[in-house]
Amino acid sequence: MDHITAQRRRLGRLFSLHLVPEVVAIVLSLARPALRLRAGAGTAVRLGGAPSLPPGVPPPVADGRPLDHLATLDCAALASVAVLPGLPAKGSASFYFRGAPPRPWGRPDERDGWRVLTGAPAVRDEAPAPGLAFGVMPFLSLPSPRELLVRSLDTVYVGFAPVYEELHRAWHRSLWYDEPAHQLGGWPSLVEDSGFLRRPDDPGDRQLLLQLDSDPRLGWFWGEPGRLFFHNDPNEALADAWLTVQSDYNPRPHRPRGRKKTAR
Numbered sequence: 001m002d003h004i005t006a007q008r009r010r011l012g013r014l015f016s017l018h019l020v021p022e023v024v025a026i027v028l029s030l031a032r033p034a035l036r037l038r039a040g041a042g043t044a045v046r047l048g049g050a051p052s053l054p055p056g057v058p059p060p061v062a063d064g065r066p067l068d069h070l071a072t073l074d075c076a077a078l079a080s081v082a083v084l085p086g087l088p089a090k091g092s093a094s095f096y097f098r099g100a101p102p103r104p105w106g107r108p109d110e111r112d113g114w115r116v117l118t119g120a121p122a123v124r125d126e127a128p129a130p131g132l133a134f135g136v137m138p139f140l141s142l143p144s145p146r147e148l149l150v151r152s153l154d155t156v157y158v159g160f161a162p163v164y165e166e167l168h169r170a171w172h173r174s175l176w177y178d179e180p181a182h183q184l185g186g187w188p189s190l191v192e193d194s195g196f197l198r199r200p201d202d203p204g205d206r207q208l209l210l211q212l213d214s215d216p217r218l219g220w221f222w223g224e225p226g227r228l229f230f231h232n233d234p235n236e237a238l239a240d241a242w243l244t245v246q247s248d249y250n251p252r253p254h255r256p257r258g259r260k261k262t263a264r
Helices: 002-016 021-030 075-079 108-113 148-154 160-176
Strands: 032-039 045-047 068-074 092-097 114-119 132-141 207-213 226-232 242-247
Touching: 002 021, 002 132, 002 160, 021 148, 068 075, 068 207, 148 160
Parallel strands: none
Antiparallel strands: 032 132, 045 068, 045 132, 068 092, 092 114, 207 226, 226 242
16 A cells, blocks of 8 residues: 555645644545556556456346446455455456447436446357456555545635545546546546435445546547446345435536635
8 A cells, every 4th residue: 555655644734724624634534445447558457348257147137137337346356465455355347238229317217227247257259349458556545535524624714625626636637637437436527516425216325436537449428528437235134235426517516615724
């Protein structure tokens, strides 16, 4: 976790330039370890291409049509870098999605539109379609400015939200540059103002498993911007993970005012 330790110090220095120590301590306490995907930097994750299935497992279908393969994780390779809540330490996990219209957005009546398969290490078809291989890098993820938690802090600390939004944007750019924000674990990079991911029929706490951004290399377009998230309850099996798709063409961040001083 040397990367995480170094990033925590760097993050503290960045935020200390603009926020009082009390607020910096709160922000650092909220930071969560995660893994960002980097194309060409390894093979722990494969996005797109033909299905990657454990031996003996048939391809998932919905309404008689095969679901699109989104991602396959080599869980042992990931665990050697970082252990993330909700992901197994061995075997594989493959994520599927109905890419043909009507695409699912995460409503309960669309539950057949995505699938997560787990088991032994996956094997590809004899003639797989092109996909992209990714390595992973540990990083500290921060709650999105759209999180309800961040908004609640702005009701206590005057001016926190606009300062945090700029610092969050700077931190995000320093990590991702212009690359699609594909990620495992940590805080999601939200697109909509609805706050942290929820199941429509279960408002309990959720944890992010996989975040997939729009990516022209893979022909993925979820919106401008748009992202796809798999998440679950900490007590649920990975196979029961829920899907949420967020797309926002005209984001309008909400900035309530507060009472206490936060910025220098």
